[in-house]
Amino acid sequence: MKLLDTVSISFKALTSKRLRTSLTILGILIGPAIVIGLTGLTLGFSSVLTHQLFSSLSPTDIFVNPGTNQINSYTVQEISHLPGVKAVVPFYLISATIQTPSGPEGTEILAINTAQASEVFPGLTLQTGQYPSPYSSYGAVVGYYVAHPQYPGQPTYHTGQTIEVTMNTPDGKVTKTFLVTGNFNEFSSAFADIDRALVVQSIVGSQYYGDQYGGLIVEASSVSQVNNVVNEIHNELGRSVSVTSVEQFITLINNSVSAVSSLLFVAGASSFIVAFVGILSTMFTTVVERTREIGVLRAIGFTRRAIMAIFMGEAILMGLLGGLAGVGAGVGMGYLLTSGSGFNFGGRGGGSGAGLGPSTHITPVFEPTFMAEVVLITIVFSLLAGLIPAYRASRIEPAVALRYEV
Known part of the structure; x- marks a missing residue:
């Protein structure tokens, strides 16, 4: 019998029992829909996070943080002389609080050479005002959510105003008043929550910490030199420092997404098993109902x-x-989930050091190859489910089938 004839007979048999066929197909589509929808959502999250990471940080950035030893001016000199290093930018991160009508609001003070900050943070731009002068110990640029708080009742701080913060220093809590010289546009970064921070000149940090830096931002001369510089720093300083590059952030994101995608696929696989049982049940019922038809087909030469x-x-x-x-349902589910405000990702009430702000919208990403694989897996499950009923149908004797009463 020709393939087209087989397909035609099979299709007519399915359409003759539309309700049963529709319900079986409905049970089958649940698994692919869950896998495609949630995987697309996960890949979309990864894509946005990667894009924002590269747009806010330079791909040549390498972050060096204290390990077993503190980072000081000697560490800066050692790294500056390594091959492939273009610049070394030390910084201080000072935890602090801002007093608001609803109580103290946590913040950070990033003390850094602001002339170099714009180079290592290409996505960090001023909305209004300007950076404080290089030797100013009282000027500060405030983050977007300090100038534009998300919650009612919180004070706003704009250029020309003063802001009083309480800093945690080696000498204890110190209260200091800064003059706001400008404020930033939104800036999401895995480095620091600058949207909720104050950026001041490095002289402020040196007043309390001397040359004991909170960390360094090392800029490699080119993207191709990043791995070489990371290896050179490890060889020179060993475990005394912790070294992370932007490229490693991307690798970490991709590995995490792969792990989550695998878990989602395993979760969706349970739905495939349900579909398998549904097809098996439908096919056994069909064989019983069509026993006389099978006898007729065998009698005429099938x-x-x-x-x-x-x-x-x-x-x-x-x-x-x-x-x-x-x-199709999975693609629709992915877009439906991301159309709701619940999937406009943000962290800590909006701004996030993790890299996504509250207005960030996730667009699901669907890979054609993966979708084809899911369809193929569904067909294989259906094929396996239909194997035993089909074999049973083929073993029915014509004489027995013709005498069968439903």
Whole structure:
């Protein structure tokens, strides 16, 4: 029997029982829909996070933090002389609080050479005002959510105003008043929550910490030199410092997304098992109901192989239709989930050092190859589910089948 004839007979058999076929296909599509929808959402999150990381930081940035030893001016000199190093920018991170009507609000003070900050943070731009002068110990640029608080009742701080903060220093809590010289646009970064921070000149940090820096930002001469510089720093300073590059951030993100995608696929696999049982049940019922039809087909010359092919064709068609419908439903689910405010990701009430602000919208990403693989897996599950009923149908003797009463 020709392939087209087999497909035609299988398709007519499915359409003759529309309700049962529709319900079976509905059970099949749940698995692909869950896997495609949630995986697309995860890949979209990864894509946005990667994009924002590269847009806010330079791909040549390398972050050096204290390890077993403190970072001081001697560390800066050692790294500055390594091959492939373009610049070394030391910084201080001082935890602090701002007094508001609703109580103290946590913040950070980033003390850094502001002339170099704009080079290592290409995404950090001023909305209004300017950076304080190089030797100013009282000027500060405030982050976006300090100038534009998200919660009612919190004070706003704009250029020309003063802001009083309480800093945690080696000498204890110190209260200091800064003059706001400007404020930043939104800036999401894995480095620091600058949207909720104050950026001041490095002289402020040196007043309390001397040359004991909070860390260094090392700028490599080119992207191709980043790994070499990271290795040179490790060789020179060993475990006394912790070294992380932007490229390593990306690798970490991709590894995390891969792990989450694998978990989602395993979770969706349970739905495939449910679909398998549904197809198996439907096919066994179909074989019983069509026993006399099988006898007629055998009587007019259909072989056992042809009978088996017809029922296998029905299972494969249901798997194909369920898989395609599941992919479509998964794509729709991905966009539906991201259209709600609940999936406009933000951290800590909005700004986040993790890299996403509250207005960041996640667009799901769907890979055609992965969608094709999901459809193929669905067909394979359907094929396996239909194998035993089809074999049973092919073994029915014509004389027995013709005498069968439903």
